[in-house]
Amino acid sequence: MISMPFEYSRATSLDDALAKLAATGGDGKLIAGGHSLVPLMKLRLSEPKILIDIARIPGLSGIREKDGRIEIGAGTVHHDVAASALLRRVCPALAECAAQIGDPQVRNRGTLGGSLAHADPSADYPAVALALDAEIHMKGAKGWRAVKASDFFQGLFTVNLAADEIISAVTFAPVKSAAYAKLHQRASHFAIVGVAAALEVKNHVIQSARIGLTGASSHATRLTGVEQALEGKPASAQSIDAAARHAGAHLEDINADIHASAEYRRAMIQVFTQRALKGALARVG
Ligand SMILES: Cc1cc2nc3c(=O)[nH]c(=O)nc-3n(C[C@H](O)[C@H](O)[C@H](O)COP(=O)(O)OP(=O)(O)OC[C@H]3O[C@@H](n4cnc5c(N)ncnc54)[C@H](O)[C@@H]3O)c2cc1C
Secondary structure, eight states: OOOOOOEEEEEHHHHHHHHHHHTTTOOOOSSSTTTTHHHHHHTOOOOOOOOEEETTTSSSSSSSEEEEEEEEEOOOOHHHHHHHHHHHHHHHHHHHHHTTSSSSHHHHHOHHHHHHHOOOTTOSHHHHHHHHOEEEEEEEEEEEEEEEEHHHHHTTTTOOOOOOOOOEEEEEOOOEEEEEEEEEOOTOEEEEEEEEEEEEETTEEEEEEEEESSSSSSOEEEOHHHHHHHSSSSSHHHHHHHHHHTTTTTOOOOOOSSOHHHHHHHHHHHHHHHHHHHHHHHHHO
């Protein structure tokens, strides 16, 4: 299908984009990579009258190390996250996740900010953002604010982001001992079940675990039961197998669609929780 007609305007800075967005009086939408918005427009599920292109705003993309934390600009495309030598060194789970998104075309156009704002229930980044305890930074008419990933994903395609706000960057403390594992749809590569796990291990004992799950329910969520079951346990495959056995048991709204039944997804949550945790354990220094 063909989208409804729209006007197009390219923003030159974050403030320019905010001003242009405000001037549309609610009829405008930001476009970054367009790989979620354009399909929606073609299906006429979204009919913005004005598109404000933020893809070429200087400084909105890039991966930097800042005060011991990593900052990734919202406009950074998936390919750059996947190929980042810095991320592969200090936080390989995120590069590993980005490398598994879609196909080369999607990875060369789609952006981190667009993926988080859109919050598809099968998107990959949300699981890793939860496992890394990332902060999402945004600017709106009322100024800057930052939201923890655990408070950001609120429901189906629903996030803690106002219509007049723009995500500028994502920050997190890098975790080497983290991994992402997913069962993907064969055609699109979206997650049927995707699990990101980050472990903190000291003297062969798991001090803490953070586990993010995507694809299984209406929005990405933490597997807090498994996290708690791992705390204080020996850093071993046996501890992981025992804790992962209950992964997702508390989830009531498991997705069911043409790709997988709820029962199958429930079984795969356990399998991919085990795989992500064992991947993270293998990276413990
Ligand atoms: C064939 C195909 C396969 C795909 N496979 C996968 C996959 O395997 N895994 C996966 O995770 N994703 C997948 N995707 C989705 C892809 O990653 C998208 O690129 C991503 O979800 C959206 O990023 P974007 O930059 O394209 O956003 P856009 O489509 O430009 O925008 C999406 C939404 O976010 C808003 N937005 C964009 N940037 C910002 C910002 N900085 N601040 C606030 N709001 C913003 C827009 O207004 C819009 O509402 C796939 C897409 C396609 C078409």
